[in-house]
Amino acid sequence: MSSLLFGPWGWVILGLVLIGGEVLAPGIFLLWLGLAALLTGAVVGLVDLGWQAAALVFAGFSLVAVFAGRLLTRRKDEEPDPATGLNDRGRRLIGRVFRLEATMTGGEGRIRIDDSSWRVTGPELLAGSEVRVVRVDGATLVVEKA
Structure with missing residues (x-):
């Protein structure tokens, strides 16, 4: 046995x-x-x-x-595929240019992407300014002047 x-x-x-x-x-x-x-x-x-x-x-x-x-x-x-950005929507936005919805105050603002509004951080800019997404920090996009 x-x-x-x-x-x-x-x-x-x-x-x-x-x-x-x-x-x-x-x-x-x-x-x-x-x-x-x-x-x-x-x-x-x-x-x-x-x-x-x-x-x-x-x-x-x-x-x-x-x-x-x-x-x-x-x-x-x-590692999600950077080309598709599958399951990482923020990563797909890096390098893209958008317009600010409102003036950035305290280094924070919002941009509209399709049907969503995203929180952004970056330099103090006026509403309508073009910004480029440089990286993603959680659910916040970090931008710079385009």
């Missing part, structure tokens, strides 16, 4: 259960642990290891798999 639990088939079953858990509760984390368990099953099948050594192999494969998975998924998730 213990050879089944700690043998190569036990690791393969654990890997398949973890990958199945990823399907039921997606989050990408269980996928990497499942792959590490499958690799551990392959190693235990090739080299007769005790359960303690197999657990250490699993821990090592888990660390490598999780870090590799993080590197693979980070680039897509953390």
Whole structure:
């Protein structure tokens, strides 16, 4: 019985259960642990290891798999495509020129973009002045005189 639990088939079953858990509760984390368990099953099948050594192999494969998975998924998730500005409307506005709705007082004002009014910060300018968006600070656009 213990050879089944700690043998190569036990690791393969654990890997398949973890990958199945990823399907039921997606989050990408269980996928990497499942792959590490499958690799551990392959190693235990090739080299007769005790359960303690197999657990250490699993821990090592888990660390490598999780870090590799993080590197693979980070680039897509953390940086929106600057060309499309998808999910980052403010970034699409950088470099564009707009007219102030009202005179900027205290370094703050508003501009109208399509059907929205945006808060802006920058130099004191009169209403109707053209301003260029230079960066985004949260929901506020930072502008300069165009």
